[in-house]
Amino acid sequence: MFDFARMRDELADHYDLAPDPALASKMSDIYETMDRVVNPVDWARHAPYVAAINKLKNEKNAVILAHNYMTPEIYHGVSDFFGDSLQLAIEATKAEEDIIVQCGVHFMAETSKILNPAKTVLIPDVEAGCSLAESITAEGIAEMRAKYPGAPVVSYVNTTAEVKAASDICCTSSNAAAIVRALPDKTIIMTPDQYLAQNVANEVPEKNVVWWEGSCIVHEQYTAQDIRDFREWHPTTRIITHPECPPDVVAESDFSGSTSGIITYVRDEMPEHAMLVTECSMASNIADELPEVDFVGPCNMCPYMKKITLEKILWSLHAGEQEVQVDPEVAKKARLAVERMIDMSRELGI
Numbered sequence: 001m002f003d004f005a006r007m008r009d010e011l012a013d014h015y016d017l018a019p020d021p022a023l024a025s026k027m028s029d030i031y032e033t034m035d036r037v038v039n040p041v042d043w044a045r046h047a048p049y050v051a052a053i054n055k056l057k058n059e060k061n062a063v064i065l066a067h068n069y070m071t072p073e074i075y076h077g078v079s080d081f082f083g084d085s086l087q088l089a090i091e092a093t094k095a096e097e098d099i100i101v102q103c104g105v106h107f108m109a110e111t112s113k114i115l116n117p118a119k120t121v122l123i124p125d126v127e128a129g130c131s132l133a134e135s136i137t138a139e140g141i142a143e144m145r146a147k148y149p150g151a152p153v154v155s156y157v158n159t160t161a162e163v164k165a166a167s168d169i170c171c172t173s174s175n176a177a178a179i180v181r182a183l184p185d186k187t188i189i190m191t192p193d194q195y196l197a198q199n200v201a202n203e204v205p206e207k208n209v210v211w212w213e214g215s216c217i218v219h220e221q222y223t224a225q226d227i228r229d230f231r232e233w234h235p236t237t238r239i240i241t242h243p244e245c246p247p248d249v250v251a252e253s254d255f256s257g258s259t260s261g262i263i264t265y266v267r268d269e270m271p272e273h274a275m276l277v278t279e280c281s282m283a284s285n286i287a288d289e290l291p292e293v294d295f296v297g298p299c300n301m302c303p304y305m306k307k308i309t310l311e312k313i314l315w316s317l318h319a320g321e322q323e324v325q326v327d328p329e330v331a332k333k334a335r336l337a338v339e340r341m342i343d344m345s346r347e348l349g350i
C-alpha cells in the first residue's frame with residue numbers, strides 16, 4: 001500500500017507546497033496551456049508542485065514521459081514528452097537522461113526499462129496497473145500456443161514483461177491491424193484484449209484472428225446502444241472511439257484510433273462537436289489547443305492512470321523510490337518482441 005503519511009511528512013520537510021497564487025501567476029505561460037480545464041484555485045494548488053518537479057527534474061537529470069491519459073497539470077505542466085503507447089516506447093529508446101519518470105501505468109514503465117535498461121526508471125505509483133495486463137500470464141500464452149500450434153502470438157503492449165517475453169511480437173492500438181496484416185501466417189493469436197483483437201479481425205478479414213478474453217475496464221463499459229442514443233440526441237457530434245471498445249461500439253463511431261490517433265483526427269477534422277469514447281483526460285488535454293471544438297458526452301476515468309499525481313511524481317523524483325526492475329533474462333526476451341514491433345512499424349511507415 002502506498003505510504004501517503006511518510007510521503008507527505010518528508011515532502012513537507014523539504015518543499016513549500018502550500019497553494020501559492022503569486023507563484024501561480026508567475027507561471028502563467030504554463031497555465032495558459034490548460035486554463036479552460038483547470039480553474040485558477042486549482043492552479044494555485046498545483047503550481048508549487050509543478051515548480052518543484054521541474055527544478056528537481058533538471059537537478060537529477062531526469063526526463064518525464066507522460067501518457068495521453070495523464071491529467072492536464074501533469075500533461076502540460078511537467079512532462080517532457082507525451083504520446084500514445086507506441087510513441088512513449090520509441091521515446092524511451094532515445095532517452096539520454098539518467099532517470100526516466102514514467103507517468104502512465106506499470107507496463108509502460110516496464111517497457112521503458114526493457115528498451116533502455118541502463119536507465120533508472122521510476123513510476124510514481126507502482127500500483128498503477130492495468131486490467132488488461134492483469135488478465136494474462138506467461139502460462140496463458142503457453143495455453144494459447146497449445147490450442148493453436150504454430151500460430152504466432154501478437155501481444156498488446158498492455159502486458160507484463162513475462163508475457164511480452166513469451167510472445168513473438170508486440171503491438172499497440174496504433175499498429176495492431178498493420179502488424180497482423182503483415183505477418184505471413186493465416187492464424188494469429190492476439191492477447192490479451194479480446195476487443196482489440198475483434199476490431200483487428202474486422203479490419204483484416206483475410207486472417208483468422210483468435211484471442212484471449214481480457215478487456216479494458218474503461219472501454220468495455222460503453223455500449224452500442226449508448227452511442228446510438230447519443231447520436232440520435234446529438235446528430236452533429238463526431239463520435240470517436242478507442243479500439244479497446246467492443247466492436248459494435250467501434251462500428252457506430254466515425255473514427256477509431258489510438259489515443260494519439262484520436263488527437264490527430266480531431267486536430268485535422270476540427271469538428272464542431274466531438275465525443276471521445278475513451279478516458280476523460282483526453283478531451284481535457286486538447287481543450288485549450290482546440291477551443292473551436294466543443295467536447296461533449298460521457299467519458300470514463302481509468303483508476304490506474306489516475307493513481308499518478310503531481311505529489312507522487314515529486315516524491316518519486318525526490319526519494320528515488322518506486323523504481324521499476326525487470327529480470328535481465330526476461331527483459332532480453334521481451335526486448336525482442338517490443339523491438340520487432342518497433343522495427344515492423346517503421347517498415348510499415350507507422
Ligand code: 13P
Nearest residue numbers: 084085086172173258259
Ligand atoms: P494507446 O496506445 O492508444 O495510447 O492506448 C493505451 C491504453 O492503455 C489505452 O487504454
Ligand code: SF4
Nearest residue numbers: 130131216217218302
Ligand atoms: Fe489499462 Fe484500460 Fe487503463 Fe488503458 S485505460 S491503462 S487499457 S485499464
